[in-house]
Amino acid sequence: MPKHTLNPNNWVDLYSDYLFNYTITRVNDRVIAQDLVSETFLAGLNAMKNFKGEAAERTWLISILKRKIIDYYRKINSNKGKAEVRMTYNDSESEGDWLEERIADPFDKTAEDSIENEELADAIQSCIAKLPKKQAEVFKKKTILNQETETISKELNITASNLWVIVHRARVALASCLEKNWF
Amino acid sequence: MGLFFIKCKEAGHVCDKYQYEEASITEKIKLKIHLMYCSACRKHSASNKKLSQLLNKIKFQFLSSEEKDNIKKSFEKELKKHQQ
Numbered sequence: 001m002p003k004h005t006l007n008p009n010n011w012v013d014l015y016s017d018y019l020f021n022y023t024i025t026r027v028n029d030r031v032i033a034q035d036l037v038s039e040t041f042l043a044g045l046n047a048m049k050n051f052k053g054e055a056a057e058r059t060w061l062i063s064i065l066k067r068k069i070i071d072y073y074r075k076i077n078s079n080k081g082k083a084e085v086r087m088t089y090n091d092s093e094s095e096g097d098w099l100e101e102r103i104a105d106p107f108d109k110t111a112e113d114s115i116e117n118e119e120l121a122d123a124i125q126s127c128i129a130k131l132p133k134k135q136a137e138v139f140k141k142k143t144i145l146n147q148e149t150e151t152i153s154k155e156l157n158i159t160a161s162n163l164w165v166i167v168h169r170a171r172v173a174l175a176s177c178l179e180k181n182w183f
Numbered sequence: 184m185g186l187f188f189i190k191c192k193e194a195g196h197v198c199d200k201y202q203y204e205e206a207s208i209t210e211k212i213k214l215k216i217h218l219m220y221c222s223a224c225r226k227h228s229a230s231n232k233k234l235s236q237l238l239n240k241i242k243f244q245f246l247s248s249e250e251k252d253n254i255k256k257s258f259e260k261e262l263k264k265h266q267q
């Protein structure tokens with residue numbers, strides 16, 4: 001079995017969107033989410049010597065991020081005098097469970113649905129990360145941010161027909177990347 | 184009538200526009216006609232549609248380029264210190 005390695009030079013390019021998306025669905029604040037992602041990368045850098053190569057790089061970063069999110073909630077709760085936690089559980093040892101629950105299930109959807117969607121989101125994010133940079137950028141603006149063709153063309157200084165060619169390539173690549181597990 | 188027959192390249196383009204609800208009615212008709220006799224485009228059209236469905240299921244929030252650059256800049260500063 002090949003051991004996993006860490007390459008922090010690529011972290012921001014490969015994982016920042018994924019980590020951000022993971023965080024924002026849990027903390028609901030863009031600025032805080034960005035801070036948590038930054039802190040995660042830094043913590044990862046400082047913890048590299050402890051990496052045993054057992055987990056994939058991204059899984060390892062996510063486990064650091066989870067701790068950061070828990071710490072974040074712990075901090076707001078202690079600022080609020082822990083009232084909310086005590087109302088839910090009498091016993092302070094359960095505080096950790098409460099936090100874990102809140103992080104594991106941030107939606108009202110059924111758990112199964114949210115796990116499947118999380119896996120799908122995960123798969124789509126990794127496929128997008130594999131696209132050439134320009135393709136990924138155009139595709140995200142057009143598809144996920146729902147920006148107008150004209151707006152994107154102006155911003156990136158490309159023609160509309162050029163944009164559609166790029167979108168086409170990105171869609172073909174994504175469909176084939178997702179085909180094995182999701183089609 | 185010849186106007187209604189388009190080549191695969193155009194069919195692919197119309198199919199993409201369709202996914203973003205940007206195809207005109209005439210374009211949609213042209214595409215439908217093309218799909219009746221072109222199995223390669225039928226296949227592409229089906230997977231393109233499936234991709235749209237998958238994308239619609241997920242609510243994404245990405246970093247803007249500026250936000251990502253900020254994260255990158257501050258991280259690279261630390262990275263340099265580490266790699267010295």
Ligand SMILES: [Zn+2]
Binds near residue numbers: 191223
């Ligand atoms: Zn065709």
